[in-house]
């Protein structure tokens with residue numbers, strides 16, 4: 001997805017603009033953590049540089065300490081708890097957008113599906129999308145997959 005993007009939470013109290021800038025391609029994650037956090041089958045992520053995100057409205061933070069020791073924060077609307085983006089302490093300066101909050105979310109087509117080994121059995125991965133049993137290990141592998 002190119003150009004400036006906009007989106008917001010379900011109640012409308014939070015709106016955002018993601019300026020054209022450093023951005024990876026969207027991917028879907030079928031890991032158990034994403035399922036538990038979203039209450040759904042998978043989540044759609046897109047890495048971006050935090051300096052490109054302009055937020056209007058009040059956010060609050062949910063935190064989760066990953067088994068690795070990394071702190072994962074999810075930022076969402078204070079009023080409706082719609083989740084907007086996540087941050088990880090191992091990747092300062094970058095965030096991971098929850099792509100379903102985009103106004104043009106219909107245009108989001110994940111280029112890769114991660115943690116396919118824990119996907120819900122009824123989910124069919126579209127032809128042509130990359131599939132990984134787990135997730136890339138190194139920054140170089142991430143770059144190759146969604147960069």
Ligand SMILES: [Zn+2]
Nearest residue numbers: 009011077080
């Ligand atoms: Zn809201």
Ligand SMILES: [Zn+2]
Nearest residue numbers: 029030031034
């Ligand atoms: Zn996940």
